[in-house]
Amino acid sequence: xxxxxxxxxxxxxxxxxxxxxxxxxxxVEDGRIQGLVAEKPELEDSDxxxxxxxxxxxxxxxxxxxxxxxxxxxxxxTDMELLQWLETYTFPEETxxxxxxxxxxxxxxxxxxxxSVGTLYSGVYGxxxxxxxxxxxxxxxxxxxxxxxxxVNMDRNAPDFYVETTEDSIRDTxxxxxxxxxxxxxxxxxxxxxxxxTCTAELMQALGELAAxxxxxxxxxxxxxxxxxxxxxxxxxxSDSYSHVYEQFKxxxxxxxxxxxCIYCNEDELKLMANTDVMAVxxxxxxxxxxxxxxxxxxxxxxxxxxxxxxxxxxxxxVNMAKVIVLSMQLSKMLAVHNANPxxxxxxxxxxxxxxxxxxxxxxxxxxxxxxxxxxxLVVDDADYLINDLTVQERLEKFLxxxxxxxxVHRYLSGEVVEKPFDI
Amino acid sequence: xxxxxxxxxxxxxxxxxxxxxxxxxxxVEDGRIQGLVAEKPELEDSDxxxxxxxxxxxxxxxxxxxxxxxxxxxxxxTDMELLQWLETYTFPEETxxxxxxxxxxxxxxxxxxxxSVGTLYSGVYGxxxxxxxxxxxxxxxxxxxxxxxxxVNMDRNAPDFYVETTEDSIRDTxxxxxxxxxxxxxxxxxxxxxxxxTCTAELMQALGELAAxxxxxxxxxxxxxxxxxxxxxxxxxxSDSYSHVYEQFKxxxxxxxxxxxCIYCNEDELKLMANTDVMAVxxxxxxxxxxxxxxxxxxxxxxxxxxxxxxxxxxxxxVNMAKVIVLSMQLSKMLAVHNANPxxxxxxxxxxxxxxxxxxxxxxxxxxxxxxxxxxxLVVDDADYLINDLTVQERLEKFLxxxxxxxxVHRYLSGEVVEKPFDI
Numbered sequence: 001x002x003x004x005x006x007x008x009x010x011x012x013x014x015x016x017x018x019x020x021x022x023x024x025x026x027x028v029e030d031g032r033i034q035g036l037v038a039e040k041p042e043l044e045d046s047d048x049x050x051x052x053x054x055x056x057x058x059x060x061x062x063x064x065x066x067x068x069x070x071x072x073x074x075x076x077x078t079d080m081e082l083l084q085w086l087e088t089y090t091f092p093e094e095t096x097x098x099x100x101x102x103x104x105x106x107x108x109x110x111x112x113x114x115x116s117v118g119t120l121y122s123g124v125y126g127x128x129x130x131x132x133x134x135x136x137x138x139x140x141x142x143x144x145x146x147x148x149x150x151x152v153n154m155d156r157n158a159p160d161f162y163v164e165t166t167e168d169s170i171r172d173t174x175x176x177x178x179x180x181x182x183x184x185x186x187x188x189x190x191x192x193x194x195x196x197x198t199c200t201a202e203l204m205q206a207l208g209e210l211a212a213x214x215x216x217x218x219x220x221x222x223x224x225x226x227x228x229x230x231x232x233x234x235x236x237x238x239s240d241s242y243s244h245v246y247e248q249f250k251x252x253x254x255x256x257x258x259x260x261x262c263i264y265c266n267e268d269e270l271k272l273m274a275n276t277d278v279m280a281v282x283x284x285x286x287x288x289x290x291x292x293x294x295x296x297x298x299x300x301x302x303x304x305x306x307x308x309x310x311x312x313x314x315x316x317x318x319v320n321m322a323k324v325i326v327l328s329m330q331l332s333k334m335l336a337v338h339n340a341n342p343x344x345x346x347x348x349x350x351x352x353x354x355x356x357x358x359x360x361x362x363x364x365x366x367x368x369x370x371x372x373x374x375x376x377x378l379v380v381d382d383a384d385y386l387i388n389d390l391t392v393q394e395r396l397e398k399f400l401x402x403x404x405x406x407x408x409v410h411r412y413l414s415g416e417v418v419e420k421p422f423d424i
Numbered sequence: 425x426x427x428x429x430x431x432x433x434x435x436x437x438x439x440x441x442x443x444x445x446x447x448x449x450x451x452v453e454d455g456r457i458q459g460l461v462a463e464k465p466e467l468e469d470s471d472x473x474x475x476x477x478x479x480x481x482x483x484x485x486x487x488x489x490x491x492x493x494x495x496x497x498x499x500x501x502t503d504m505e506l507l508q509w510l511e512t513y514t515f516p517e518e519t520x521x522x523x524x525x526x527x528x529x530x531x532x533x534x535x536x537x538x539x540s541v542g543t544l545y546s547g548v549y550g551x552x553x554x555x556x557x558x559x560x561x562x563x564x565x566x567x568x569x570x571x572x573x574x575x576v577n578m579d580r581n582a583p584d585f586y587v588e589t590t591e592d593s594i595r596d597t598x599x600x601x602x603x604x605x606x607x608x609x610x611x612x613x614x615x616x617x618x619x620x621x622t623c624t625a626e627l628m629q630a631l632g633e634l635a636a637x638x639x640x641x642x643x644x645x646x647x648x649x650x651x652x653x654x655x656x657x658x659x660x661x662x663s664d665s666y667s668h669v670y671e672q673f674k675x676x677x678x679x680x681x682x683x684x685x686c687i688y689c690n691e692d693e694l695k696l697m698a699n700t701d702v703m704a705v706x707x708x709x710x711x712x713x714x715x716x717x718x719x720x721x722x723x724x725x726x727x728x729x730x731x732x733x734x735x736x737x738x739x740x741x742x743v744n745m746a747k748v749i750v751l752s753m754q755l756s757k758m759l760a761v762h763n764a765n766p767x768x769x770x771x772x773x774x775x776x777x778x779x780x781x782x783x784x785x786x787x788x789x790x791x792x793x794x795x796x797x798x799x800x801x802l803v804v805d806d807a808d809y810l811i812n813d814l815t816v817q818e819r820l821e822k823f824l825x826x827x828x829x830x831x832x833v834h835r836y837l838s839g840e841v842v843e844k845p846f847d848i
Contacts, residue, residue: 002474040711072811074809074816074822074826076822078821079754079772109811114585232747288755289753289755289757291760291766291769317825329502329713331758333713342715347503385498387529387530390500398499400499401741402498402741402742405746
């Protein structure tokens with residue numbers, strides 16, 4: 001079946017500029033984009049015509065790093081630094097997910113929120129609990145949204161009330177994978193060692209093997225702050241760097257890998273990242289709230305490192321990736337001032353690319369409107385805040401800076417509308 | 425008449441902590457707070473009882489620096505630095521306000537938005553146009569909100585299409601003052617030289633005299649970025665600093681004064697600010713967007729300098745002062761990391777104080793719930809994002825970090841509800 005979508009399009013092809021087409025037509029066949037054209041195609045009887053005249057049509061947003069169980073804590077404890085915050089707010093909350101009913105309540109609210117803000121793709125951490133993580137997985141499958149969902153692993157340096165044995169951790173993870181792997185094309189398990197300090201070498205070894213055995217992506221945390229790096233170095237004196245610990249266990253680019261934060265990577269680590277399939281996931285809200293620092297995104301891009309964006313709920317307080325795109329620009333500008341190189345900041349085109357195409361491509365042909373991409377898009381009604389006539393590019397900028405979830409009127413994946421997932 | 429207000433209160437007395445009272449009662453007489461009490465007072469027949477059981481009640485927010493005519497430009501041109509942005513976006517937009525109909529349209533939308541986000545107090549720039557500035561003034565009077573409204577002055581270094589003669593500027597300003605001064609207790613004119621580069625010495629001299637003659641506050645811009653400071657120094661080699669230029673014309677603390685930005689003040693300027701009635705207005709969204717830098721707020725507070733917060737629409741893109749409070753904390757944390765002094769950041773209590781009590785007091789006894797303050801408050805329904813039981817302080821934090829204007833269900837001034845100002 002062919003679908004023709006009419007509206008004002010804004011999307012990324014190249015990172016250096018935003019592509020736009022005012023009053024254009026997207027031609028979709030079997031959920032895939034055949035092309036964007038300026039002239040209305042001749043309609044056939046079997047065609048479906050979606051008329052979004054005057055509305056802004058943009059790709060879905062990709063949140064490449066978020067902790068589902070921390071959703072109730074969003075906005076709390078921001079006067080604390082990372083390790084104190086983990087102990088006071090995060091671990092006690094995550095412990096609650098041994099109760100699947102609680103997990104279901106929170107996860108439904110979270111997935112509704114992701115849908116609401118237009119996050120069509122996500123890389124998500126659950127907890128150590130197999131059952132609650134499968135619940136999270138099932139709810140994503142039910143929602144129709146794309147996601148990579150991980151059962152978290154932690155078998156050392158964790159509080160007594162929130163830790164696994166090595167054996168349980170490995171067994172539960174494989175069971176989680178096998179139970180879920182074939183449920184949906186849109187949702188897949190992802191190997192999720194929380195971070196080096198909470199995973200023994202034996203566990204990391206086994207997780208690397210599971211990633212290879214089931215051909216799964218990997219996600220974890222890297223170089224978020226200096227005391228964390230010192231801790232990793234003291235735990236692994238045999239390794240040259242934090243990244244090399246992951247790498248020795250095949251958890252660093254042997255499979256597609258998402259590494260959250262990456263603020264203080266050294267030159268060796270940067271080379272390794274540029275040469276392997278690792279995406280550095282920038283989480284500006286979290287890095288600001290937890291006094292971590294600013295990822296030098298511009299430099300990473302120049303080095304050819306893949307970069308995506310994450311909300312890092314609840315280190316970050318903002319689920320809406322449009323606002324994460326904005327803060328990534330703002331923090332890059334503060335870093336530029338600090339480096340006395342004020343021209344060296346992330347432009348709107350660059351930050352938008354990171355939040356749409358760069359993230360979306362982790363899931364396949366998603367996040368752009370080029371030929372061959374899935375027909376995934378958001379329909380934005382921006383009439384309530386427009387006063388003057390603006391170009392499509394200016395309207396996109398305005399949506400990022402002042403729009404909200406209330407302005408997103410439809411979300412589409414592969415040419416089909418995605419309805420609000422849960423009625424709660 | 426006595427009013428009893430019931431709910432969960434959060435407000436600032438001291439800057440170091442947030443005061444809270446769960447399920448308490450605010451006793452109001454003739455619009456003024458008599459006290460907050462834990463036990464329900466005996467009600468008399470003539471009392472009015474406002475029952476906001478379970479709702480969060482907080483002071484109104486104060487936006488101490490915003491440009492009303494730039495409202496249509498919010499979120500545009502953020503890839504530009506200050507002076508380029510002024511020429512491309514700002515001055516051409518401000519020129520449109522020679523048309524009073526256009527002014528009325530935009531100003532109604534802006535004031536509705538301020539009301540919506542809970543900004544009950546504001547320090548506002550108009551344009552150079554006397555008529556449009558009086559329109560802005562009248563609309564604020566009609567809204568019932570507190571404001572200081574200025575007709576902007578600029579008689580040099582401005583584009584041909586947006587400049588006044590010195591004579592016109594002085595005459596129009598005095599006419600603006602005389603026409604409006606006695607219209608309302610809540611709205612007053614404020615003397616508004618745009619900034620030193622656009623005002624001749626003759627004009628600044630006259631403006632200082634008008635401020636004294638009519639006992640008016642003053643607002644302007646100070647030390648926003650380094651090229652601006654160099655420019656001021658080259659224009660006024662006779663002065664020791666940017667601040668001293670204003671001071672020599674009695675525009676720096678001789679009357680209550682709001683100075684926007686204040687990022688790069690030198691030690692002399694800081695001493696002068698601490699010893700005069702000048703409030704440094706921190707505008708974090710603008711300073712980030714325009715690549716200006718980060719005001720060292722903590723240091724200013726230690727020096728005893730008054731600090732308030734501003735949206736700086738449209739250098740800033742966020743009208744909601746709750747988000748300005750949040751970004752002020754986040755940027756202070758980035759400055760703390762940069763200074764390798766990670767403990768030295770603005771806490772939630774401090775930033776909240778700046779956005780409520782510090783700003784509110786510029787307008788009189790406003791912005792707190794202590795005895796003798798006006799009974800001004802916002803009623804917040806936060807049920808839609810609460811999952812777990814939280815303390816009142818945590819609920820306030822959550823409102824700042826994740827709440828939105830949709831959560832504000834009522835706005836009160838001096839014990840009376842303020843309705844949405846304009847039906848557009």
